[in-house]
Amino acid sequence: MDNGHTSGPPGPSGQQDRLGAGWETYRPAVFGAAYRLLGSVADAEDVTQDVWLRAAGADLRQIDDLRAWLTVAARRCYDILRSARVRREAYVGPWLPEPLLTGPDAAEPVLVDESVTSAMLLIMEELSPPERVAFVLHDVFGLQFARIAQVLGVSAPAARQLASRARRRVARAKQSAPQAPKAERERVLAAFRAAYEAGDLAGLVRLLHPDVVYVTDGGGRIPAARKLIHGGERVAEVMVRVGRQWRPDRIDLAEVGGELALVFHREGRVYSVDTVQITEGLITAYRRVVNPEKLQHL
Structure with missing residues (x-):
């Protein structure tokens, strides 16, 4: 698996070092967000690489913390999610999330919580793309609704409503099928x-x-x-x-x-x-x- 160590973009060495250091710090979270949104290791890797390439050509003042990286990743994931319904309809047989090893020897670092379990990913698969983006960005990564609204092209109150609706649906699904210790x-x-x-x-x-x-x-x-x-x-x-x-x-x-x-x-x-x-x-x-x-x- 690609370890994500990509050479920095051209430019002054100070800017290159700064961007590269930030990327190494935030890359696991970017991959983790993309995997939760897409349920695919391959697609999450593609999004992660795309985020890096976009950041390499951006104004470094806009890439100053994790929220900025996640916003770029979420926009790309949202585009993919909106086309995923068509791909799912053409999929042969049942669709399950792509397995992600998360033990101590896992090649791909990811922030691990219940949102990466196969059961949770299948629950989120039932959400609409805007609901899924709002839920993952806010409830898992703590982004403010103003940033989420920018990703989805809606108002901040609408983004809040999307996350709330997704949260209720997830809670109902979890109650009906509680996971064992x-x-x-x-x-x-x-x-x-x-x-x-x-x-x-x-x-x-x-x-x-x-x-x-x-x-x-x-x-x-x-x-x-x-x-x-x-x-x-x-x-x-x-x-x-x-x-x-x-x-x-x-x-x-x-x-x-x-x-x-x-x-x-x-x-x-x-x-x-x-x-x-x-x-x-x-x-x-x-x-x-x-x-x-x-x-x-x-």
Whole structure:
């Protein structure tokens, strides 16, 4: 993955050093904001690079703090979000956020909180582009509504209303599907991995909620279910069958989006990244990304 160390723009060395130092300080936050807005590592990297190039040709007095960097990034993300609906409609099968490793060995630094979990990114996917921008910039990064209004081309009161509406929708979604504590996730996922590796159908059924939903994102690039699969026994049967076909070399527990997830390796590469929703000790949603385009950065 690109580490983001880009040479500074042409110009006097003092200005170049100042811009470069500021960029190294703020780059992780710029990437983090773009990832939260877009749900794509590749798109977030493109936006981050674009922000740097734009800043390199700008008046340095306008690039004096994190708020300025984030404003530039948000404008670019907003343009992408407004065209993303069309791309989602053309996407083959279910769409899931691109997995982002966030553990201590992660190549891409990002400010980690619940807003980078797969569950939260899917909730934000249901927001309108203006709501999503207002929510991320204000509730996650603390930007004032006057700056957010400039990004969205609305008044400050309108920007405040957008963030408030998004906040209510996010709160309702979180209440309907509360996330499990870290210790519970570790216990359930460790047990799930053991049952999966053993091909233990009954063991998997015990860990899956009777109404669990199984989502696979292959993007039309690899064989994967193009519809949601419901029910504990049905999902367990599919997983056992797929496990026999895949024969993964190993299954790691890794931090993805700030939460423990399962990373499947096969033939020397990451083949699948699986995130889960756990409620009262049972897996209520199992989300599997196998689209190779979404895994190549890993």
